[in-house]
Amino acid sequence: MEVRLYPNSSRPGLGLKPRREGQRPLLPQHARHCPVLEAGSALGFLVYPPLEPHESFHIEYQGEGRYQLIYFLNTGGEKWEPIFTVSIVLPIGSIGMMKEEVSFVSDKQAISRDTALGILRAFIVPEDLGTPPGAISLRGATNFKTPAGWDTVYTPIFNMIERPIAPMLVVRVETDWYPHETEFRYVLQPGEGIHGAHNMPIGQVFFVPREEVTVADCTKEELAAIQTSRQEFFHQKAAAKIMTPYGLEYSPHYLRQSRSRNS
Structure with missing residues (x-):
């Protein structure tokens, strides 16, 4: 079975390719000798954000419909510097327009407001913010097209045991016909945030056939x-x-x- 890959529409060619990985950094040593645990971790592929090695971002839910994204660059290889922030305020009661306020922290990069908002939309889906309250949809660097009759399941990273871990809404999409842009929708509490980096996966995908499964008692x-x-x-x-x-x-x-x- 072969799954075809195509890139993030806003930042094609950026970000690591999906990879299968059976190890997790914070699991105890005995996990290396537990094949069923590693097989669970290696189910499907890890997905990465559309970032270059010198880029990163942090997005935080501040409560009451307010979010803030900070975009960082590390061009010299020594220090991460914030370049701009985007504050997003959702309308009260879902009536009205969403407000996007861009503030430039550094003058080292000549970036326009429209460019900053374009970068924001390459990382997250603004229209999904606040559904449900605290929700943030992170975009992946890679999208998937499955063979006929196969779906893609989008999940958080399996067997990540560090706390706190924001819950994520798991979805199953018929990607054999629907051109779904990869996204992972986490639900944060006020004050919680998610950091995005070039080599840090944001979610996991695996593929399942779209067929009926029946169950019966053993004889x-x-x-x-x-x-x-x-x-x-x-x-x-x-x-x-x-x-x-x-x-x-x-x-x-x-x-x-x-x-x-x-x-």
Whole structure:
């Protein structure tokens, strides 16, 4: 199955390509010896923002329909400098116009107001702000076109355990026919923010076939076979235990079985 990629319409060619990654930086050491955990982390692909290495941004929900985005540059490789901020005020009761106020912090970059707002729209979807309250939709650098009958599921990054983690609305889109621009809608509390960087993923995607799934109870014979298989597996798992140099005991039996069955 092949999924086709096409770039962010506002900033084509910028940002890292989607990648599959089974490791997470803050998981304990034993996670490296847990193949089912790493397989869960590696489901699908990590998606990155449309940023160059010397760019970053921070967007914060300030409460009462107010948001602020700060755009940073690090052209010298030593210090991140804020270039401009965009303050967004949503209309009360969804009646009226959204206000966008641009303030330039640095005079080192000659950027117009329209250019600043264009950069803002490459990173977020202003029309989605506040739906629900605190919501921020981050745009990805890459969009996906799936084969006929396959959908794309947009999720937060799996197995990220650091706190606090803003909740995200998971969506499933029929990307075989609908040209969906990749976005990840997080919901923040007042005072919370999200930082965007070139090498920092903003979400995860995986692909599922659009087919009906039915469930049925196992027969007595199937249950007996499952019980026998379980007992054999745990017996072989115990026999295959090894000790790491750091004193961690684990069994590679599941990983060996998985590789032999999928090779």
